[in-house]
Amino acid sequence: MGRLAGKVALITGIGGGMGREAALRFAAEGAKVVGCDLHPEGAEETVALVKAAGGEVTNFAPVNLANAAESQQWIDAAADVYGKIDILYNNASHPKFGAVDELSVEDWDYVMNNELNLVFYACKAVWPHLKKTQGVIVNVGSIAGTRGVEFMPQNAHGTAKAGVINLTQQLAVEGGKHKIRVVCVSPGFTVTPSTAWLVEGGPQPFKDNIARIPLQRVGQPQDIVNAALFLASDEASWITGINLVVDGGGSVLG
Numbered sequence: 001m002g003r004l005a006g007k008v009a010l011i012t013g014i015g016g017g018m019g020r021e022a023a024l025r026f027a028a029e030g031a032k033v034v035g036c037d038l039h040p041e042g043a044e045e046t047v048a049l050v051k052a053a054g055g056e057v058t059n060f061a062p063v064n065l066a067n068a069a070e071s072q073q074w075i076d077a078a079a080d081v082y083g084k085i086d087i088l089y090n091n092a093s094h095p096k097f098g099a100v101d102e103l104s105v106e107d108w109d110y111v112m113n114n115e116l117n118l119v120f121y122a123c124k125a126v127w128p129h130l131k132k133t134q135g136v137i138v139n140v141g142s143i144a145g146t147r148g149v150e151f152m153p154q155n156a157h158g159t160a161k162a163g164v165i166n167l168t169q170q171l172a173v174e175g176g177k178h179k180i181r182v183v184c185v186s187p188g189f190t191v192t193p194s195t196a197w198l199v200e201g202g203p204q205p206f207k208d209n210i211a212r213i214p215l216q217r218v219g220q221p222q223d224i225v226n227a228a229l230f231l232a233s234d235e236a237s238w239i240t241g242i243n244l245v246v247d248g249g250g251s252v253l254g
Contacts, residue, residue: 002030003233008082010075011035012065012122013092015042017192018140020049021221022089025229027055031087034078036063038092065092065118075125085129087232089138090119090164095157108156115160116167123171127180134179136236138228141165141186141243143251151205161186165243172241181240183231188247190219214249 009026013019014035020042027033027050037043040061050057058081063074079085094114096107119139126137144154145161168184175182189210191199198206199218210218227246230236245251 002028003229003235004087005030007031007086007232008084009033009087009089009232010078010085010126011089011091012118013037014046014059015039015061016046017194018187018190018221018224019091020046021225022091022228023050023057024053024055025222025225026087026089026232027057028053029229029233031056032082033057034060034081036060036065036074036078036092038062038064065122066113068117068121071118071121072125075122075129079129084133085126086133086135087138088122088126088130088135089140089228089232090122091140092118093140093160095154095160097152097154097157099153100155103153103156111156111160115157116163119164120167123167123182127175130175130180131178136181136183136232137168137171137175138232139164139168139182139184140224140228141168141184143186143188143245143247145186146243146245147251151203151209168243169241176240181236183236183240184243185224185227185231186243186245186247187224188213188219188245188250190221190224192221209250212250212253213247214252217248219246219248 009031011022014023015037023033043059043061047059065071141164142161144158145165171182
């Protein structure tokens with residue numbers, strides 16, 4: 001029996017990176033995965049990988065989670081697939097970067113919609129379903145949501161992720177009486193298709209930052225998913241409201 005046997009897990013952004021890894025791992029641990037993504041091609045590649053590994057997965061794509069109505073429609077349709085929802089893994093996000101005097105108001109609004117609002121929309125939509133199952137929400141924050149970041153201007157990204165962390169804490173309080181757990185995983189720098197270029201060609205401040213990581217390596221998607229898997233499982237049944245930083249120890253250096 002897998003650690004998530006019998007669970008129905010909704011995972012956003014399964015088209016690649018950490019979302020793909022989450023779909024593979026959660027399915028391998030016995031969960032029935034219902035995924036979504038904005039890009040159908042990547043999501044279908046993930047579906048093929050999960051099924052080839054013997055897992056069970058259903059995909060909805062394209063879904064624009066930054067649209068409240070689409071998020072609600074996806075949650076309700078996902079609930080109909082297996083008749084319940086046990087886990088919501090809010091993985092999907094899409095940041096934009098720029099210094100405060102360069103980032104446009106439009107880009108700021110885009111980041112709020114695609115890194116913070118989409119998390120709230122999904123949490124709100126899934127709440128009635130999790131009341132029935134005493135389920136769990138796993139949000140994805142960032143170390144940028146807890147501190148300033150020197151190697152790249154991240155004012156919008158950091159603000160949005162700080163909002164995700166605080167939303168996690170507040171929903172943990174609100175969910176307690178319903179036995180709903182709400183937790184957050186905050187990655188340090190993690191190699192994904194969208195960040196791999198920084199490892200080879202990033203600016204010197206980035207390289208200096210990476211060199212200071214106590215465990216002397218950057219993160220991989222499985223590092224983050226390992227933490228999320230534990231928090232989503234019954235092994236973490238008395239853990240809620242936590243923001244678990246997964247960064248190789250980088251944040252302890254200040």
